[in-house]
Amino acid sequence: MTLYPKVLVVLDPSVAEQKALKRAVELAKLQDCQLTAFLSIYDFSYEMTTMLSGEERESMRQAVISDREMWISELIDEYKEQGLNIAIQVVWHNRPFEAIVQAVLEKDYSLVIKGTHDHDVLKSMIFTPTDWHILRKCPCPVLLVKDHEWPEHGNIVAAVNAGSEQSHHSSLNQRIIQQSKQLAALLNSRVQLVNAFPGTPVNIAIEIPEFNPQEYNQTMKTHHLEAVHKLALEFELPSAQTHVLEGMPEDVIPKLAQQLDAEMVVIGTIGRTGLSAAIIGNTAEHVIDRLDCDVLAVKPAGFVCPLAKQ
Template sequence: MSLYNNVLVVLDPTSDHQKALDRALELARRQGCKLTAFLSVYEFSYEMTTMLSGDERESMKQAVIKDRELWINDFLQAPREQGLQLDIKVVWHNRPFEAVVKAVLEEHYDLVIKGTHDHDVLKSMIFTPTDWHILRKCPCPVLLVKEHDWPEQGNIIAAVNAGSEQEHHLSLNQRVIHKAQQMAKLLNAKVHLVNAYPGTPVNIAIEIPEFNPQEYNSTMQRHHKDAVLGLAKAHDINAEQCHVLEGMPEDVIPKLAKRLDAEMVIIGTIGRTGLSAAIIGNTAEHVIDRLDCDVLALKPANFVCPLEKS
C-alpha cells in the first residue's frame, strides 16, 4: 500500500531546476505513485485582445498552453523512459493558488509537492505568496521542498502542540505523529517529537509582586514534558527522541532541525484565512521560512476548503 497514490507536482515556470519534480520522482521511485506535473499559465496581454474574435482568443490561449506542455515534456522524458507514470496538466488561470486547489478538489490528489524559497517578511504581510495561500486552503497535505537531501538514517521532526486541550490540536497531534512515522518508514529515518512552550510572561512578573517566575516556568515545562512523553509512549517513540523546549515554535523548531540536520519537519496548520491570517499568520508559515529542509503541512481531519464553500 503506497503512502501516496495520486500526487500533484507544481512546477516553477521561472526555473530549469525543478526541485519539486526531483523530490516527487524520488518519492515515486521509493513507493510507486502516479505523478501529475502541473502548471498554471496566464498571459496578461490576453486582456488586451478583446478586439479579436472568440476563436482567435481561444487559439492564442491554446498556443500558450501547448508551448508550456512541450516545455514540461522535456523534464519528463528521462523518468518516463525509466517506467515512471507521469501526466501533464497545464491550466489557464490568473491565480496560481486557486488553480492548484481547484485541481486537488476535482482530481482528488492526496499530496501536493511544491518548491519554495524564503519570502520577504514585510511583503508577506501585504502580498500573500502563492505558497501561503496553498497552505491555508489546500485540503490535502502539502510538501514544500527546499534543497536538503533525503539521506538514509536521517531525522524527521514531528511538531506537536502537546500542552493544548483543544480538540483540533489533539487531533492534529495524532495526524502529525502518524504521518511522521509513515514517512520515517518510507525514508528509513528516525522520528523526533518537538514541543515548544512559552516562557514566563514578563508583564505578569512585573505586575504581580508575589508571582514566582521560576515556579511558573518549572510547572509549565513539566506540564508540556508529561504531555509529550504521553504522546511518545502511545506511539512507541523513545523518550530520547522527545524535545520539549522553551520559546516560540518559529524559533525552537528551526534550531532543533538544524541541530539534528533534519530532512523533514511535519507540522499541522489550521488554515487561518482573512484578516487574522494577514495580521497573525499561521505558525507553519513562520516556521517554514527559517527551515532549510522540507516541510510537510497537514490540515485537521474536518478541514473545509474555502474554495469548496464558495
C-alpha cells in the same frame, strides 16, 4: 498500502531546477504512485487583445498551453524512460493557488509538492504569496521543498502542540505523528517529536510582585513534558526521540531541525484566512521561512476547503 497514491507536482518555469519534480521522483521511486506535473499559466495581454474574437483568443491560449506541455514533456522524458508514471496538466488561470487547489478537489490528490523560497516577512503578511494560500486552503498535505537534500537514515521532525487541550490541536498532533511515522518508514528515517512551550511572560513577573517565575516555568515545563510523554507512548516513540524545549515554535523548531540535520519538518496548519491570518499569521508560516529543509504541512481532520463548491 501506498502513502500518497496521487501526487500533484507544481512546476515553476521561471527557474532552471525543478526541485519539486526532483523530490516527487525520489518519492515515486520509493512507493507506487501517479505523478502529475502541473503548471498554471496566464498572460493578461491575451485577454486584452480586443481586435481578436473570443475564438481567436482561445486559439492563442491553447497555443501557449501546448508550448508549455511540450516543455514539460522534455522535463519528464528521462523519468518516464525509467518507468515512472507521470501525467501532464497545464491550465490557464490567473490565480495559481486556486488552480492548484481546484485540481486537488477535482481529482482527489493525496499530496501537493511545490518548490519554495524565503519570503520577505512584511510582504508575506500584506501580500500573501501562493505558498501561503496553498498552506491555508489546500485540503491535502502540502510538501514545500527547499534545497536541502534528504540524508540517508535521517530525521523527520514532528512538530506538535501537546500542551493544548483544544480539539483541533489534538487532531493535528495525531495526524502529524501518523504522517511522520509513515514517512519515516518509507525513507528509513527516525521520527523526532518536538514541542515548544512559552517561557515566563516578562510583564506578569514585573506587574505582580508575588508571582514566582521559576515556579511558573517549572509547572509549564512539567505540563508539556507529561503531554509529550503520553503522545510518545501512544505512538511507541522512544523518549530519546522527544524534545520539549522552551521558546517560540519559530525559534525552537528550526534550531532543532538544523542540529539534527533533519530532512523534513512535519507541521500542522489550521488554515486561518482573512484578517486574522494577516495580523496573527499561522505558526507554520512563521516556521517555514526559518527552515532550510523540506516542510510537510497537514490539516486537522474535518478541514473544509474554502474554495470547495457548496
